[in-house]
Amino acid sequence: MSYSTEASTPKTTKSARVNEATIPNADYRLLDRTKLSPMYQHYVEVKEQYPHALLLYRCGDFFETFFQDAITVSRELELVLTSKEGGKEIGRVPMTGVPHHALERYCAMLVEKGYAIAICDQVEDAAEAQGLVRREITRVFTPGTLLDEGMLTAKRNNFLAAVVMAGEHWGLSYADISTGEFLTTQSSNLDHLTQELMRLQPSEILVPTNAPDLGALLRPGEKSESLPDCLPNSFCYALRPQSPFSLSEAKPRLLQKFNLKSLEGLGCEHLPLAARAAGGLLEYLERTVNKKVEEKESKGKNSIQNIKSQIQNKLQVPLQLLRTYTIADYLILDYQTRRNLEITQTVRDNTFHGSLLWAIDKTCTAMGGRALRRWVLQPLLDIKGIRARQDTIQELVENSSLRQELRQLLRQIYDIERLTGRAGSGTASARDLVALADSLLKLPDLAALVTDGRSPYLRALQKVHPILEQLGQRIRAYLVESPPIHITEGGLIRDGVHPQLDEMRAGAKDDHEWVSNLEVTERASTGISTLKVGYNKTFGYYISISKGKIDQVPKNYIRKQTLTNEERYITPELKEREARILTAKEDLDRLEYEIFCDLRAEVGEQAELIRNVSRAVAAADVLAGLAEVAVYQGYCRPEMVMGREIIIVDGRHPVVEQSLPAGFFVPNSTKLGNGEEQNQLPITNDQSPDLVILTGPNASGKSCYLRQVGLIQLMAQLGSFVPAREAVLGVCDRIFTRVGAVDDLATGQSTFMVEMNETANILNHATPKSLVLLDEIGRGTATFDGLSIAWAVAEYLATEIKARTIFATHYHELNELASMLSNVANYQVTVKELPDQIIFLHQVQPGGADKSYGIEVGRLAGLPGVVIQRAKQVMGQIEKHSKIAVGLREGIGSETRTNTRKKKSPKTPTSDEQPTE
Ligand SMILES: Nc1ncnc2c1ncn2[C@@H]1O[C@H](COP(=O)(O)OP(=O)(O)OP(=O)(O)O)[C@@H](O)[C@H]1O
Numbered sequence: 023m024s025y026s027t028e029a030s031t032p033k034t035t036k037s038a039r040v041n042e043a044t045i046p047n048a049d050y051r052l053l054d055r056t057k058l059s060p061m062y063q064h065y066v067e068v069k070e071q072y073p074h075a076l077l078l079y080r081c082g083d084f085f086e087t088f089f090q091d092a093i094t095v096s097r098e099l100e101l102v103l104t105s106k107e108g109g110k111e112i113g114r115v116p117m118t119g120v121p122h123h124a125l126e127r128y129c130a131m132l133v134e135k136g137y138a139i140a141i142c143d144q145v146e147d148a149a150e151a152q153g154l155v156r157r158e159i160t161r162v163f164t165p166g167t168l169l170d171e172g173m174l175t176a177k178r179n180n181f182l183a184a185v186v187m188a189g190e191h192w193g194l195s196y197a198d199i200s201t202g203e204f205l206t207t208q209s210s211n212l213d214h215l216t217q218e219l220m221r222l223q224p225s226e227i228l229v230p231t232n233a234p235d236l237g238a239l240l241r242p243g244e245k246s247e248s249l250p251d252c253l254p255n256s257f258c259y260a261l262r263p264q265s266p267f268s269l270s271e272a273k274p275r276l277l278q279k280f281n282l283k284s285l286e287g288l289g290c291e292h293l294p295l296a297a298r299a300a301g302g303l304l305e306y307l308e309r310t311v312n313k314k315v316e317e318k319e320s321k322g323k324n325s326i327q328n329i330k331s332q333i334q335n336k337l338q339v340p341l342q343l344l345r346t347y348t349i350a351d352y353l354i355l356d357y358q359t360r361r362n363l364e365i366t367q368t369v370r371d372n373t374f375h376g377s378l379l380w381a382i383d384k385t386c387t388a389m390g391g392r393a394l395r396r397w398v399l400q401p402l403l404d405i406k407g408i409r410a411r412q413d414t415i416q417e418l419v420e421n422s423s424l425r426q427e428l429r430q431l432l433r434q435i436y437d438i439e440r441l442t443g444r445a446g447s448g449t450a451s452a453r454d455l456v457a458l459a460d461s462l463l464k465l466p467d468l469a470a471l472v473t474d475g476r477s478p479y480l481r482a483l484q485k486v487h488p489i490l491e492q493l494g495q496r497i498r499a500y501l502v503e504s505p506p507i508h509i510t511e512g513g514l515i516r517d518g519v520h521p522q523l524d525e526m527r528a529g530a531k532d533d534h535e536w537v538s539n540l541e542v543t544e545r546a547s548t549g550i551s552t553l554k555v556g557y558n559k560t561f562g563y564y565i566s567i568s569k570g571k572i573d574q575v576p577k578n579y580i581r582k583q584t585l586t587n588e589e590r591y592i593t594p595e596l597k598e599r600e601a602r603i604l605t606a607k608e609d610l611d612r613l614e615y616e617i618f619c620d621l622r623a624e625v626g627e628q629a630e631l632i633r634n635v636s637r638a639v640a641a642a643d644v645l646a647g648l649a650e651v652a653v654y655q656g657y658c659r660p661e662m663v664m665g666r667e668i669i670i671v672d673g674r675h676p677v678v679e680q681s682l683p684a685g686f687f688v689p690n691s692t693k694l695g696n697g698e699e700q701n702q703l704p705i706t707n708d709q710s711p712d713l714v715i716l717t718g719p720n721a722s723g724k725s726c727y728l729r730q731v732g733l734i735q736l737m738a739q740l741g742s743f744v745p746a747r748e749a750v751l752g753v754c755d756r757i758f759t760r761v762g763a764v765d766d767l768a769t770g771q772s773t774f775m776v777e778m779n780e781t782a783n784i785l786n787h788a789t790p791k792s793l794v795l796l797d798e799i800g801r802g803t804a805t806f807d808g809l810s811i812a813w814a815v816a817e818y819l820a821t822e823i824k825a826r827t828i829f830a831t832h833y834h835e836l837n838e839l840a841s842m843l844s845n846v847a848n849y850q851v852t853v854k855e856l857p858d859q860i861i862f863l864h865q866v867q868p869g870g871a872d873k874s875y876g877i878e879v880g881r882l883a884g885l886p887g888v889v890i891q892r893a894k895q896v897m898g899q900i901e902k903h904s905k906i907a908v909g910l911r912e913g914i915g916s917e918t919r920t921n922t923r924k925k926k927s928p929k930t931p932t933s934d935e936q937p938t939e
Pocket residue numbers: 678686687688689690718719720721722723724725726727851864865
């Protein structure tokens with residue numbers, strides 16, 4: 023472990039290094055408190071109020087941690103663990119600290135690792151303190167309650183969630199305090215709860231328990247008996263007391279918060295679990311954030327500190343009105359599907375690059391980025407909603423100058439959603455307000471630009487509430503062009519906007535001018551041409567005379583300091599002026615701070631209005647970005663219908679096509695779900711099956727095709743145009759995917775068990791309106807077991823569920839199903855076979871493949887020649903003696919489920935038979 027550069031200099035001089043393994047006094051509970059020095063006694067007192075947070079305690083220029091916290095912080099941040107005398111009879115106690123100016127960065131690292139942090143800052147000037155400097159908790163950070171820009175990811179929400187369970191029923195509420203979103207829902211299947219949590223990826227989840235470890239914050243992977251099994255252990259959980267989650271406490275809290283008489287208007291009057299979760303979450307915010315929000319700048323000036331605490335008492339994190347939603351209102355994408363379709367990150371290395379979001383996110387604002395992420399993870403079921411989005415994209419596709427200008431303007435709009443949050447919670451700086459004002463003043467330009475817009479999302483921008491414009495102008499009129507970072511040191515407010523401030527400044531100006539002229543006037547009156555007027559922090563203003571001239575010093579000069587070559591003097595008038603200047607500076611700083619806080623509070627009061635606009639801006643940004651992608655990638659507007667058809671002409675995989683050189687991606691069509699037989703789309707097979715058995719050699723493009731269909735459907739339901747020449751898509755209720763085979767080591771499940779679990783989930787939940795994408799089933803067990811399961815699963819999907827399904831497989835025997843069931847068809851990804859090589863054509867065509875070319879792929883991959891030769895021999899023998907195909911046709915075939923059976927008895931099919939009737 024080593025100290026960061028900032029920390030090393032002061033640390034090494036004041037403390038001795040200790041070995042972590044043999045650290046004495048790590049647990050303060052085992053020490054005699056009375057023997058601790060006063061500062062440690064106070065530290066321990068505060069720590070006991072925040073036992074589950076790491077306590078960072080301000081000592082001079084550092085925030086120090088002591089005892090066990092020091093060991094934890096040193097380990098997590100890789101800082102040197104040192105020690106310091108804890109009291110006469112105590113000895114040294116462990117200590118680690120971070121420099122005060124780097125606090126935010128280190129806190130961000132600790133919060134990221136799932137820790138809660140309590141900041142105990144000095145609240146009086148150390149120079150003025152009598153005895154121990156007064157310190158108080160000024161801020162508590164937990165992973166789900168962050169507001170500071172440096173701790174948040176711009177294009178990602180930071181959700182705090184709360185879960186209430188009653189048997190199979192559950193309530194889930196979540197909020198992002200940086201943007202004000204606050205939602206709640208209730209449902210009855212625990213699996214859905216898990217899926218919803220996986221979608222939201224909350225940074226912290228509140229769980230009411232009766233646990234002995236109440237108040238604890240469990241970091242990802244940490245176990246607790248109090249945590250119900252259905253909650254994934256990849257999240258941070260805060261164990262909370264039950265009472266704030268009871269209806270009797272939660273309901274009045276919500277009513278009071280939103281000034282309502284009933285929860286009817288919020289939509290959760292009859293959803294007690296939803297209301298309880300929301301009420302419990304609100305209580306946590308009130309307890310953790312609202313009371314603790316404090317300025318980041320802690321100057322230790324008494325006067326400013328007092329104003330701060332008065333102002334802070336009035337501040338609240340502005341939450342939007344609670345909204346009740348139903349998970350059934352959205353296309354359900356379970357965790358596997360989000361993962362397999364690589365929606366927000368890739369499967370291989372969990373990177374954003376290579377995901378769907380990467381391919382289609384052309385948003386210009388952070389708000390748009392967050393909105394797109396939400397839309398992608400929560401596509402719509404409502405055709406009207408989808409069409410409204412499509413209309414806007416279409417208008418922006420057709421009007422490229424409007425699109426370009428809109429995007430140009432959007433780029434100049436800052437994150438007004440989060441800036442408003444910081445203003446309302448009293449943590450916004452003057453620079454934040456200037457950014458907000460500049461953005462608000464862009465809104466009229468935006469409105470003017472879209473004044474002829476016809477589509478719903480452009481029309482939403484056409485009117486700007488006059489209050490917002492006035493607010494922007496007011497902030498701009500009050501705050502200087504580039505205000506300083508600190509808001510307690512003056513220099514924020516322009517001249518001419520506040521009479522009292524102007525008056526005070528004029529008074530101070532007179533004294534300043536007198537001092538700045540002093541050198542000239544004194545040189546003239548004393549005749550000492552080398553006389554200088556200077557200033558330093560210890561002595562204030564002084565007059566400096568070189569040693570050779572001291573006999574010319576006037577009588578009223580009072581000697582203050584002697585240096586080698588000069589003497590320094592003051593005069594009574596200089597001291598008087600200096601005192602006035604310093605008091606005036608303090609008074610001016612305080613007044614500027616007050617004016618600034620009033621201005622900031624005004625912004626907070628308009629939070630709802632600003633956030634309504636920010637939502638409209640975010641949505642327009644998402645749609646303008648999607649229009650941009652549609653134009654540059656050649657996407658089409660899919661026709662959304664209520665039926666079950668999925669018809670895609672020349673579809674492409676939105677990510678793979680962007681990773682290949684232009685024109686290299688081979689487009690492929692799809693037709694599923696009993697679409698119109700007579701449609702004119704150029705798909706050679708005019709059949710429109712429910713289930714497609716997709717075969718083809720390894721690496722030919724089966725997985726890519728499968729995912730492409732899923733992604734196109736998903737993109738269509740989020741309202742986007744899609745990578746295809748034409749598309750007609752029935753709205754899906756769920757997309758299921760089962761891809762690949764990975765051991766789930768964390769839960770100790772074998773590859774095959776994972777595969778079967780996922781398959782069971784699909785068979786138990788899919789409906790005729792679902793899209794099911796299966797990439798290999800039954801590969802993790804013996805061939806016959808695997809094939810039998812694959813057969814039975816395909817048959818069940820085609821005959822019982824009739825979900826639209828694409829089933830990619832190397833079991834060519836499954837092609838037999840098409841000859842037995844009328845709603846099953848065979849497709850294959852083709853290759854061209856040359857004497858000693860195969861060429862991947864990546865073309866999906868009707869018919870079933872008869873070979874996997876696995877051995878050729880092995881050869882391409884560099885398996886030794888003898889192995890390849892031997893494999894060919896073995897395959898020849900197996901093919902000669904295999905009875906599987908015969909067995910399927912003659913034995914199982916006759917027992918196949920009958921309700922979707924072909925009327926005509928099939929002629930003996932060959933494996934490359936065309937699936938047309
Ligand atoms: N339509 C296409 N046009 C161009 N290249 C493609 C196309 N489809 C797939 N590819 C390329 O082929 C590679 C292999 O595709 P994919 O992984 O889908 O094969 P597969 O048939 O599923 O293989 P396996 O059976 O071994 O899993 C992809 O990484 C992609 O680069």
